[in-house]
Amino acid sequence: MMSKIYTIVGAVALFVLSVSMGSAQEVDPSKQAGSKIQADNYYPRVALDTSMGKIVIELNRNKAPLTVNNFLDYVQRKEYDNTLFHRIIADYIVQGGGYSPEFKQKEVKGPVLNESGNGLKNNYYSVAMARQDNPHSATRQFFFNMNDNENLDPGRSWGYTVFATVVEGTEVLDAMSQVETEYRPLIRFQDVPKEPIILKTATILPPL
Template identity: 45%
Template structure:
């Protein structure tokens, strides 16, 4: 009878295991960050991010905007501050119920709600003003994952010295490179 219950429990849990969220590994010159992506809550955003990763778009880009008590932003510029070409923008999925808490990853965008392409940011503190419910524009910024290991690396990045470079503020004085972003768990 015990075997029956064990097998029944395993049969019940099997779909939960196979429905696990994808995980990416982001290697930087300051260490590795692993990020779980919330495919169910932000399907279009996760698909977009994974496509950029698969295309190696992020490889060799930098964290070009770093604000210690806010976030670290990357995915759009090379070391020479050249902006990378992107695919068309995606629909903002900020109404998914996920919040801009410390350690979450969200899509960067312009003032246009549906303007996100490749750039993302990792929240270094809770940023509730970026959530749909509190956003001034009523839209907010789409959270689509969270750091599951390597928050110490995020904390190293957030305190690098910054300045103005290429006409942009808050750029790290010493390059913080994203060496690669790869799917490690499907």
């Protein structure tokens, strides 16, 4: 019914994707970029200051260590600042993190191993990684679930890795999810907000 979302396990997970070989190989997550950011905090929080208001998300490093480390590294390097929420489907998803306001694709690091089997579900106000058809292709784009999207959970095939939940600003997301959208033929993007919605800054908050 809905098109697949493009690009958005415990702490003992020891894998990362090898792009050149197309397979996974063992690696210590503590050596990942981002692993030293609040290293002893399993639930770091990130504030997202958007053009429609502020959202705060709580990450779950216990369940999705590889994904959380990757996300924190992008945040610390200010890679999410001044990016678009470029894809919105009412009562389904709000997606962003990958494009400048001019729809230029932002630089990406290597992909992260799919951690969708971590027990976290694509429930209302959860945050997950976007990806292509390859289950291990998530890089930097993420999305907010604006419904209980069971179709994005793992089953006979890989799902979409949930790594965080919204703890403040659900009313901002509710407003975002209902904006008017359109098709942009020049860039062949579906479901683009008519009025740009900008992620102005993403900031790691002090531990509670």
